[in-house]
Amino acid sequence: MAPIYPQVAALVFAALPFGSPAAAAVMHGVYDGSQAEMAARLVLRPDGKLAYALSYGALDEQAQGRWVEADGKLLLTTEPKPKPPRFAVVSDKPAADGSIHVALSDPDLLQGSSLTMAVTYEGASAPAFVEVDEDGRLPVPPGKTVAALVPDLPVFEQPLPAYALTPGGHSIVFRFEPNDLGIAALDKEPLGIDGDVLVMQRHGRTILFRKSGG
Numbered sequence: 001m002a003p004i005y006p007q008v009a010a011l012v013f014a015a016l017p018f019g020s021p022a023a024a025a026v027m028h029g030v031y032d033g034s035q036a037e038m039a040a041r042l043v044l045r046p047d048g049k050l051a052y053a054l055s056y057g058a059l060d061e062q063a064q065g066r067w068v069e070a071d072g073k074l075l076l077t078t079e080p081k082p083k084p085p086r087f088a089v090v091s092d093k094p095a096a097d098g099s100i101h102v103a104l105s106d107p108d109l110l111q112g113s114s115l116t117m118a119v120t121y122e123g124a125s126a127p128a129f130v131e132v133d134e135d136g137r138l139p140v141p142p143g144k145t146v147a148a149l150v151p152d153l154p155v156f157e158q159p160l161p162a163y164a165l166t167p168g169g170h171s172i173v174f175r176f177e178p179n180d181l182g183i184a185a186l187d188k189e190p191l192g193i194d195g196d197v198l199v200m201q202r203h204g205r206t207i208l209f210r211k212s213g214g
Contacts, residue, residue, distance in 0.1 A: 027069055031198055031209035042198070042209050050076060052184065056203060063184040074191040074198055081187075082180035086160055087151050095169030100138040100146060105175040109153070118159055120148040127159065150174075 033040030033054075043051040044067050053062040065079040090105050102117060104110070117138060118127040122145040129152055132138055140146060148162035151174050163172070191209070192199035198209040 027067075027074060027193075029211045032212045033198075033200070033207040033209040035207075038205065038207070040207050040209065044074075052076065052186070054184070054202065054207075056205070059203060061182055061184040063186055065186060069193075072193060074193060076186045076189040076191065078184060078186045082183040082185050084160075084185065085176070085178050085181045087163070087174040088177050089163055090173040090175045091171075092173075093171045095171045098169040100140065100149075100165070100169065101136045101171040102132055102138055102149070102151070103136050103173050104151060105173055109176055116152045117149045118152045118162065119146055120162055121145060122147045127162070151176075 028044045028046040031042040031044070033042065037057065039053075039055040041051075041053050048066050048068065049064070050067045051062075051064050054060070063076075063078040063082075065077050067077075068075050095101055102115065104115065115132040115136075117130050117132060119130045119138070120127045124147075127149075130139060138146070138149070145167070146165050148164045150160050150162040153160070153176075163174075189200070189202075196211045200207040200209060
């Protein structure tokens with residue numbers, strides 16, 4: 001954990017130096033949430049601003065914004081609101097064989113894995129995850145019609161916006177646009193308050209932020 005922790009701490013303090021004006025809020029301070037295989041840091045300024053950073057496995061995220069205390073909890077909100085990543089369509093050409101063919105403009109994104117698509121069929125309320133054939137053709141079950149689709153990257157907790165299809169064959173090339181990837185989209189993210197410990201539920205883990213010396 002030693003190589004990760006200094007990077008996270010440096011990120012937080014460089015992004016938002018800590019200060020202590022006279023009208024200091026009770027909760028303000030520097031909090032350390034690091035544990036086995038995880039580095040986490042939270043800075044709460046007396047003026048209501050915050051800086052947050054988390055490094056956990058392949059995940060690295062950070063945020064700046066504002067915090068408020070309400071109803072016995074601490075609420076964190078990223079400001080400005082980050083622009084989420086997406087897949088843009090580079091080209092969408094008719095496919096003579098009537099099938100749907102898909103590809104990425106940067107195949108290295110897959111790191112050697114097969115391309116999987118999140119496919120929404122007409123009349124379905126949730127997408128199905130379908131692995132694309134080696135030649136780029138998307139297998140479609142008999143009787144099914146594809147209404148929308150988007151490449152699936154499992155690193156994202158929420159599905160990326162899907163691309164709606166018109167009837168017929170398609171040959172589509174997608175380009176990944178990271179936008180504000182790596183910035184946590186906190187929207188009144190609730191942290192429990194247990195004495196001087198702040199309790200955060202994030203990415204399936206419980207993070208205990210304990211106030212440190214600064």
